[in-house]
Amino acid sequence: MKKQQKNAHSFCRPEEQLEKICLNAVDVVSEKELLEKLKNSFKKKKPLRIKAGFDPSRPDLHLGHVVVLNKLKTFQDLGHHVVFLIGDFTAQIGDPSGLDKTRPILSKEEVKENAKTYSRQVFKILDKNKTEVCFNSSWMNKLSSVDLIHLASQYTVARMLERDDFSKRFKKNQAICLHEFLYPLVQGYDSVVLEADVEIGATDQLFNLLVGRELQKRKGQEPQCVLTFPLLEGLDGVRKMSKSYDNYIAIEDPPREIFGRTMKLNDELMVRYYELLMDKTKAEITQLKEGLKSGKKHPMKLKMDLAYFLVKSFHGSVVAEKEKENFENVFSKQKIPSDIPEFSVSPEKDFWICHLIFKVGFAPSTSEARRLIQGGAVEINGEKVTDSKLKINLKVGDEFILKAGKRRFAKVKVGS
């Protein structure tokens, strides 16, 4: 891998850079080394090589990924060079033991396809000219079994078992297949090949990133600094954002969906998203929290700003403006009473609208409900329902406003 020699390099002081880089970081290994690297880079006007690896086993990137992508952008803005690594080697292998159901085995074509959508998505955030996109298959496929055995010899079983998830599974007598011990080594070896100065990732990647440090040291390279950032909570506010939990906003989601789902966040989560996605300083976040507490800041207004920001980031300001307007038309201008009753339903596919109207109590029977629709008296989220045969997908976490006639409102919430 060639090191970039003389890129456009900002002249922000190393200490200042450090502060921006470490904002929101959970682990920094180590701050001292990182400052040293930044100073050196500053002195020599030589950008650092910042590595971040992405698993291409799913085509969509979501807000969870944006946390790390934003940080990469920070590095770029400070003049550094970003290596966007697509871990297609392991994705191609998948989990051959068949134990890990969440990691599908992908064909070369699928990986290529996902990688293509990745580029499209990440360059909504990253600067294309300051980004090197790599596939680790390009060196890993050339690695012989002898090379892999050599790699394996550089790490002990005991150290590998220190990884939090391995340790837990081992204690619970849950199977750990041997190849799972090889994957962190592959990831670490990527850092050796790429001669990374810094690697960043989510907190659950800390162990793997540190393996990279070890392998670099053994190869006589200056070990990479490692920074981890929080896993963004998903829309449920509980689990990490993940496609498997269906609690995510994807970068490529339609703008209306991004806007709508953001508006549904609870206040606490909204602050969290401000913190991790809008790259606010600590002072700004403190101010925000205080404003919310004192009532100086209105949560609805803040949510609108966040939703606007996100749609703008992924779809541009024209679209963002349009979505904001739409939202205001549908919701704000509807004059929905602030104390409308909430109604919980269980998730269900193809739930008949008339049955819902009946259940909520807006009609004494489904045939009465049909008549209401035919009379044009029913709205969902401000849009008139015209088809009395309409089936709705009730998905966990969904919320919408059901209106019948002029005065009857209900907030329908789909529980689990």
Next chain:
Amino acid sequence: MKKQQKNAHSFCRPEEQLEKICLNAVDVVSEKELLEKLKNSFKKKKPLRIKAGFDPSRPDLHLGHVVVLNKLKTFQDLGHHVVFLIGDFTAQIGDPSGLDKTRPILSKEEVKENAKTYSRQVFKILDKNKTEVCFNSSWMNKLSSVDLIHLASQYTVARMLERDDFSKRFKKNQAICLHEFLYPLVQGYDSVVLEADVEIGATDQLFNLLVGRELQKRKGQEPQCVLTFPLLEGLDGVRKMSKSYDNYIAIEDPPREIFGRTMKLNDELMVRYYELLMDKTKAEITQLKEGLKSGKKHPMKLKMDLAYFLVKSFHGSVVAEKEKENFENVFSKQKIPSDIPEFSVSPEKDFWICHLIFKVGFAPSTSEARRLIQGGAVEINGEKVTDSKLKINLKVGDEFILKAGKRRFAKVKVGS
């Protein structure tokens, strides 16, 4: 790998074969399966493929290896096909972590050279025409890192840690490098490639042989039967025979050395060697023990027979006859009194003969000892000592008869 279809095949009944094969075995996994295989082979007149792997990291094979080689010969005599596998792949890699001092990394040339001497040595015992010599590098070098990862996925960390030595090291917090977990898999994979019906080895190989069974099952092959045989005790009677402990008799040792070292065995060890090296039945061994106990059999005579047998095996009967004669001349005909005193000394390099004579008490000073030698009055093992400056290497386990004048004898033993 081609399976031999119609070899010369003996017509010994399967039950009879089983008895011969299992003689002296420590583990048989499983006898039932093995009998089934033997019956099948008998019915179809199709020899079984018997695999045994040898580590070519040292050029010499010794009596410890002969235990397994003899068993391979038994299989051949029963009409089966022997696959003599030289594990050059792992020998070429060695222990890249540098932790295992006993497994040197060998160059391709050294491995080739050792393999050549191996063939020369094993065909003193095995029938060349019924033996297939293989090198596992020929398939392992072609294995990609992806293939190796797939292989690794077929075994769990917990099961690997069940291996006795791993489990002990793990409990003692001694480092186990990851590549050590891969070696048993490589060995097991050899069985898959070779489509082995049976694999035999020393007891310390049991775990590795069972890995082969597992991998074969996963590949849809009929799993190999596994037999292990005792580790032969070395000349010290305590540790296993090994070049590292310098307690061995090598197949290619000079005949005089083989004869001499055998004659020095204690009675118990001599019986053990009869059992494991001369392929005696249980009944014969019981008879031998009883004969020794009752005084009907003379240990010296039995040792001579063993020494003769070993020299004959490795150097032919003409040489064996000559060595027997020589031994009788030097020792038996010397009329050494049966009750000569024993004298223990510590091991030491370049120990001056005159100092030894003085220590044993045959001379009041070293200058007196020198005079004895100059007068031609000193013998070691019946050979006159002519050089009064002679330095002797006193190695642990060595024994020799020192004689001064006509009547003074001492058996000098080198202790540890």
